Amino acid sequence: MTKIKSVRARVFNWQGPTVPPQAHFCTNASDQLYERGDNMGSFRFHQWLVCEVETDDGTVGLGNAALCPPLVKEAIDRYYAPLIIGEDPFDYVYLWEKMYRRTLAWGRKGVGMTAISAVDIAIWDLMGKLAGKPVFKLLGGRTKESIPCYASKLYADDLDKMQAEAQSYVDQGFEMMKMRFGWGPKDGPAGMRENIKRVEAVREVIGYDRDLMLEAYMGWNLDYAKRMLPKLERFEPRWLEEPVIADDLHGYAELNRGPIPISGGEHEFTLFGFRQLLDLKAVSVIQYDTNRVGGITAAQKINALAEAYQVPVIPHAGQMHNYHLTMANLNCPISEFFPVHEVEIGNELFYYIFKGDPQPVAGRLDLDDNLPGLGLELDEANFSNFEIAA
Numbered sequence: 024m025t026k027i028k029s030v031r032a033r034v035f036n037w038q039g040p041t042v043p044p045q046a047h048f049c050t051n052a053s054d055q056l057y058e059r060g061d062n063m064g065s066f067r068f069h070q071w072l073v074c075e076v077e078t079d080d081g082t083v084g085l086g087n088a089a090l091c092p093p094l095v096k097e098a099i100d101r102y103y104a105p106l107i108i109g110e111d112p113f114d115y116v117y118l119w120e121k122m123y124r125r126t127l128a129w130g131r132k133g134v135g136m137t138a139i140s141a142v143d144i145a146i147w148d149l150m151g152k153l154a155g156k157p158v159f160k161l162l163g164g165r166t167k168e169s170i171p172c173y174a175s176k177l178y179a180d181d182l183d184k185m186q187a188e189a190q191s192y193v194d195q196g197f198e199m200m201k202m203r204f205g206w207g208p209k210d211g212p213a214g215m216r217e218n219i220k221r222v223e224a225v226r227e228v229i230g231y232d233r234d235l236m237l238e239a240y241m242g243w244n245l246d247y248a249k250r251m252l253p254k255l256e257r258f259e260p261r262w263l264e265e266p267v268i269a270d271d272l273h274g275y276a277e278l279n280r281g282p283i284p285i286s287g288g289e290h291e292f293t294l295f296g297f298r299q300l301l302d303l304k305a306v307s308v309i310q311y312d313t314n315r316v317g318g319i320t321a322a323q324k325i326n327a328l329a330e331a332y333q334v335p336v337i338p339h340a341g342q343m344h345n346y347h348l349t350m351a352n353l354n355c356p357i358s359e360f361f362p363v364h365e366v367e368i369g370n371e372l373f374y375y376i377f378k379g380d381p382q383p384v385a386g387r388l389d390l391d392d393n394l395p396g397l398g399l400e401l402d403e404a405n406f407s408n409f410e411i412a413a
Contacts, residue, residue, distance in 0.1 A: 025153060027112055028079045029395040030104035030142065031097040031413070035376055037069040039134050039408035042367040047179050047217070049368075050242020052075035052268050054207045066240070068369035071376055072096055073401070074141040084149025085377075085399055087344070088141040088314045089369065091134055096412070098138040102126055107142065112232030118319040119143055123293075130167065132292040136317050136325060143318025144344050144397075149394035150177065162323060162351035168208055168255030169387040170349055172341065172360040173197065177368075179205025182224045184344050189228040199261070199357065201236035215251060222258050231259060238264035241290070245274040245310055252281050261287040261309050286310050289339040293317050294324045301332045312339040313348060322348050330354040330378075342373050343380055343397045350390050360388070376409075378402040 044063055051066045072092035076084045088095050103184060106125055107118050122130075122139045129135060151158045159165065174192040177185060177200060185202070192200050203223055206214030227236060237260045243251070248266040262284045267274040269290035279285040284307035291311065300306050309329050313322045322338070326348065329336050336352065338345035341360045349355040360383055361370045372379060379399040381388040384402065391398060 024111055025078045025080055025082070027076055027107050027110050028099050029077045030099065030108060030145075031077075032099040032104075032141070033073050033075075034092040034096050034412040035372070036073045036410040036412065037369075037375075037377075037408065038410050039366060041056070041069065041169045044363045045180070048180050049203040049205060050239050052241040054210050055244070056179045056208060056244045062166045062314055062370075066368070068092075069366065069372070070369075071372045072141055072399045073376065074099060074145045076112070076142065078149065078153070082149060083399065084112070084147070084152065085401070086141040086143065086145030086147040086148065086314075086318075087139045087376075089340075089372075090315060093412075094134045095138045096142060098126075098130070098134055099142060103138055103142050104337050112153070112329075112350070114232060115146050115150065115320055117144070118146065119318070123317075127293040131266070132296070136292045137315050137401060138315045140316060140318040140321075143149055143320050144314060147319045148396040148399070157347065157390060157392060157393050157394055159190040159347040159350040160182040160392070162319070162347060162357040162393075165350060165392070166352065166353045168344060170200070170358050171356070171387050172265075172358040172383050173199030173201055173234065173386075175341070175359045175361050176364070177202035177225065177400070179203055182220060182366075185221055186224050189225045193229055196384075197383070198386050199234040199236070200225075201238055201359070203238050203240065203241065205276070207239070207362050215254065218251070219254055222255065222260075227393075234258070234261040236261050236264060236286075239266045241265045241268045243267060245271065245277065248274075249369065252278065252283055256280055256282050263341075264310065265289065265319070270302055272289060272299060275300070276303040279305055279307055284308060286337075291316070292327060293321055296301045297328060299324045301328065301334060304352045307334065309334055310339045311336070313344040319344065323352075326352045338371075340370055342398050343377070344382070346388070346390060347353075347397060358388070374389055377403060 072088040077096040196251035286308035377399045
């Protein structure tokens with residue numbers, strides 16, 4: 024029987040060039056504070072965690088996490104790694120429950136669950152490699168010929184720059200794209216007009232035969248969102264994402280009763296967190312991120328629950344761990360795709376650390392039926408741009 028021999032967590036600190044922040048780049052939860060400067064600073068992450076789980080035959084599974092890597096590494100090294108060393112990786116449900124229940128007092132959300140996610144993703148990559156199958160084949164197999172995806176960038180900028188970016192996605196064959204709002208409650212009615220100008224400008228380019236998604240990234244409150252929604256309705260958005268902070272479940276539920284579908288869940292954790300969202304009818308689209316929510320093991324349970332409610336699941340951020348779940352689940356109709364570009368917010372770091380992520384062709388991407396595990400490798404060619412803490 025193959026057993027887990029070691030677990031290694033490394034923090035990759037980006038030392039390469041970055042795109043400097045601009046005013047009104049994207050709303051976020053700290054916008055409503057009176058501090059000045061780069062309010063996006065607390066939501067910008069230029070670190071990534073890589074988790075490697077190795078078995079006694081030398082096979083290595085790769086997991087990852089983007090939230091708070093130094094604390095996640097400490098949690099893995101000190102608490103989670105000892106719980107799984109010596110165990111059979113195919114006992115993944117037992118291992119997940121062991122990690123979850125032994126740290127329940129402090130690890131049930133946030134840093135603890137992010138650490139479990141990184142380990143769990145590595146275990147699934149390991150199982151795929153040991154079985155000689157891609158992860159999506161272990162999860163149920165192919166449910167679609169290829170995955171439709173939406174281009175996800177369009178941070179608030181000058182109107183002509185946003186229109187040029189939107190046109191580039193049209194030219195690449197994307198039928199869907201998402202844009203961000205740059206103004207929130209403290210900006211008043213003038214800020215509302217700036218938000219509307221940008222939605223109008225993007226719609227002018229892409230027309231109404233393509234889907235447009237809108238995101239506030241927790242930068243609004245319930246009152247502001249209720250004032251904005253009637254102004255946005257004429258633009259026919261596919262959804263409005265994270266209009267309020269993640270803990271305001273009742274705010275989500277109130278907004279979701281309106282004419283614009285509300286999406287969220289990027290900052291929610293475990294099956295129980297999503298049961299609350301679904302019971303309250305708080306979201307029309309679930310957007311967990313597999314490397315936060317509890318890993319692939321937790322994500323599959325959420326997918327099944329959401330299907331019973333007939334609420335689609337469209338994981339946050341694309342990336343291979345999310346693509347495999349999307350491919351294997353009929354209730355996951357499309358994927359998010361962050362275009363490869365200079366390091367800005369931090370989602371881009373995935374492409375600098377790993378190689379193997381598929382690139383969309385005409386707005387669709389595919390997974391290889393013959394590539395075992397997640398299909399990722401570490402891209403050591405870019406490691407010179409990182410300071411790596413082992």
